[in-house]
Amino acid sequence: MKNSKGVKIGIILGIFFSIFLYANRGEEVYNKVCSQCHQLDIPRDKLMKNFFEMNNTLLNLKAPTISQISYSMKQKIGDPREDIDIQRMEVSAFIADYIIYPDKQKSVLSPKISKFFKTMPSLKGKLSTEDIEAISNFVYDYDQKDKGSKSVEYVSFERALKQAKKENKIMIIQATAPHCRYCAKMEKEVLKDKKIVDLLKKEFVVVSVDLSKEVLPMDLRVRMTPTFFFIFVNDKNEKVKIKRIPGAWSKEDFLDILKESIIAKNAK
Ligand code: HEC
Structure with a gap:
């Protein structure tokens, strides 16, 4: 030993x-x-x-x-x-x-x-x-x-899926649109925050879908942008939706949402 x-x-x-x-x-x-x-x-x-x-x-x-x-x-x-x-x-x-x-x-x-x-x-x-x-x-x-950790790295859905499975991370699919004020606000104020970027890097893989150019994968639907879907891939290779969060959030609230989704994943 x-x-x-x-x-x-x-x-x-x-x-x-x-x-x-x-x-x-x-x-x-x-x-x-x-x-x-x-x-x-x-x-x-x-x-x-x-x-x-x-x-x-x-x-x-x-x-x-x-x-x-x-x-x-x-x-x-x-x-x-x-x-x-x-x-x-x-x-x-x-x-x-x-x-x-x-x-x-x-x-x-x-x-x-x-x-x-x-x-x-x-x-x-x-x-x-x-x-x-x-x-x-x-x-x-x-x-x-x-x-470094100044901004979020977005990847394609296919790559996110592979990575989420391999590295046991949560996939976030973010639905955005070009003239969406609240998307820009999130991008500028929240998704550039060091604490959030670091946590995203460690525990998540993020996909950003511009609805004016692409459709959401997995038949996901939204009523507004931005909307964030939290998904993880279980042992049986099933994609499990943890939650769906519409709208723009403060840094503090978004950080809580991220932490809660980690807890939810670990509980499943
Ligand atoms: C004597 C000066 C000099 C040295 C020493 C030098 N470079 Fe360059 N390099 C340049 C110049 C000038 C350019 C821009 C013109 C060009 O693209 O050829 C350049 C361009 C490049 C490009 C191409 C960028 C493009 O245009 O796509 C790369 C890659 C590169 N250098 C890497 C290196 C690396 C690595 C080293 C060290 C091992 C190095 N260079 C050493 C002068 C130099």
Whole structure:
């Protein structure tokens, strides 16, 4: 018994340290190589002013920021709402290719921004395979790290279903509409609150359905927007509705609704 526990702890520590070293290696490669030209992150309003009002004379950037690159790649490569592991691989492949064979034709950045830069020089022969893998993950994760827990991550219904089952999380399906004032209010005031975003990340997967473009899954119906459905997938693979919450709520009340739904799930 004791021994197997020891082995288990050893394995867990091993995984922990390899992730840790791996993450550090990405940062090291950034500092040693990429930072000569790419800054990590610059506040959005400053960037906008620099590019769109001052022709890059405010910041005199040599290259787009890592945060800009990370964000654009996730928007343009693969489907960010489908499988995140596949997208990570596709994005890594893009970076691995770009740093050896840079070519603006392949660029994922808006031409309005990339026009300020010369094509990146090739780094062929300067990085090992491990370096390339580490820096690719570093760049992929940068935008996520940066956005961190500031906003809710929405996923497709299919992915939410898989994830809810695998990770034993509650699926929230949020029905919204473009000119819905209370949806915007929820989005701005409640779904950006750190406590709520953190809890959502930990215990829930969230699907947002714009009723002007899509229909709700599972034959769900609403009379008003926003409406939030709380659903979980049980051992028999049945989708169990926990509750349906119409309307906009205060942070405090929404937090209570989330906590109550966790209790309700655990009781079923
Ligand atoms: C000597 C300067 C320089 C260095 C060093 C450099 N880059 Fe770049 N990079 C640029 C410039 C300039 C651009 C924008 C023009 C372009 O897309 O080629 C760019 C663009 C990119 C793009 C493509 C974004 C797009 O347009 O889609 C990626 C990805 C990238 N760099 C990653 C890296 C990584 C990772 C490193 C470090 C391993 C690195 N760069 C090192 C100058 C540099």
